[in-house]
Amino acid sequence: MQATHTDNELVQKAKDEDTGAFSVLVDRYRQKVFQTCMGFVHNTDDAEDLTQEIFVKAWNALRSFDERAAFSTWLYRIAVNKSINHTRKMKLRSFTGINDEVTESGYVDENAENNLMRSEQRAQIKSAVSKLKSRQKKAFVLFYYQELSLTEVADVLEMSPKATESLIFRARKKLQGLLSR
Amino acid sequence: MNCKEFKNQLASLEQPDTLPPVMHEHIGTCASCRSVWEKTQMLFSFVTEEKTRKVSSFVTTRIMAEIEDAGRPSGVLGRPVLVSVLSVFLLLLGFFSASLFTNPQPSALADSTENIATDYFFSDNPGSQLEEIWLNTYTYE
Structure with a gap:
């Protein structure tokens, strides 16, 4: 399914409530969306949660997608807007002291x-x-x-x-x- | 090349890894611009490191589970609607059943009690009047 169907075909099917078709789109774009989220939140767990929210929002708004732009363009637009909103929310939470930021380092170094x-x-x-x-x-x-x-x-x-x-x-x-x- | 020109040219480069010879020459003599270049390189290596992180393959499962859960109507919407409809129904049932046990027409007994009380209040000798009324009531019964 993934190799043979174009984005537009999958979008058409997904608009008819075909979750299988949408799942193929998720597989196709999850890494790209995740990378976008990383650019905003700089934390793997938060970026994964945000990726999930973005795809759920895309599914819910799929009927409003008029296909004038490519599906990827539309999806990335949702991703950046949602990420910006998320960072604003986090800024507000850290300002009010609710957010306990966990710093995540990708490096394992014995030298402290x-x-x-x-x-x-x-x-x-x-x-x-x-x-x-x-x-x-x-x-x-x-x-x-x-x-x-x-x-x-x-x-x-x-x-x-x-x-x-x-x-x-x-x-x-x-x-x-x-x-x- | 002066520092301002160096910084502008550095900002116009998509990747700061490879500098043109004229910029290389400048950082050889200017420590401040060298530091700016190093920090810009640091920024881009940070970006490279972050963008190579891989998303968990379980994300698709999580997304699809959330979508399928939201698709079931009873979970989120159905229950509150059912609860409110049932409460309104029970409330109406309560009102109707209460009206079954109340008689809208005043009874004869209530009337006679009221007459006795009125006579008692407006008579000159309430004690004997009351006794008489009670006796009469007893006789009639």
Whole structure:
């Protein structure tokens, strides 16, 4: 099913409540959506939960998908918007002291000092990325985490490729400034 | 190349791994720009490390289970509706059954009790009047 059916065919079936067809779409796009979520939440467990929420939302909103854009574009649009909302919610929770952030390090190093330095660097990078403006962050994540082309990012953000290019440049410039402080 | 030009050119590069020779020359003499370049590299290696993480294959199972659960109507919507309909029905039943046991027309006994009480209050000699009334009532019965 996965190799033979196009996205549009699967979407048509999924619109007729065919959960099997939707499951193929989930398999096809789960890694990409997860990568987007990682760009926003920087934590594997949170990114997986968010991936789940995004696909459930996509299933519920599938009838409103008019197929003017590609299914992937529509799905990535949901992903970035939901991720932005999630990070806003988390910011509010950490502001009110509800959120206990668990720092996750992918490195297993016996040298504690090295680990500490690495986790400080990671925290600095996360903080810098979180300070990007909403549109800059969306463009940065889609371009670097998902490795979409400028045209694809432009489609998701409903902007011109030129404006998208300038948005990504400004994101890089801002990150540069924030990291060199 | 000055520092401002270096920073602008660095921001215009998609990946900072390979710098053009003129930029390389600059970081050889400028420690501050070298530090900016190193931190930018650090950012991109962080991104590379994060995007290589793999999503669990169980995510699909979790998603499909949630979708299928939500598709069942009785779970979320059915129960509250049933509970409220039943409570309204029981409330109405309560009202109707209560009206079955109450007689809307005043009884004869209630009438006679009222007459006795009225006579008692408005008579000149309530004690004897009352006695007489009771006796009469007894006789009639």
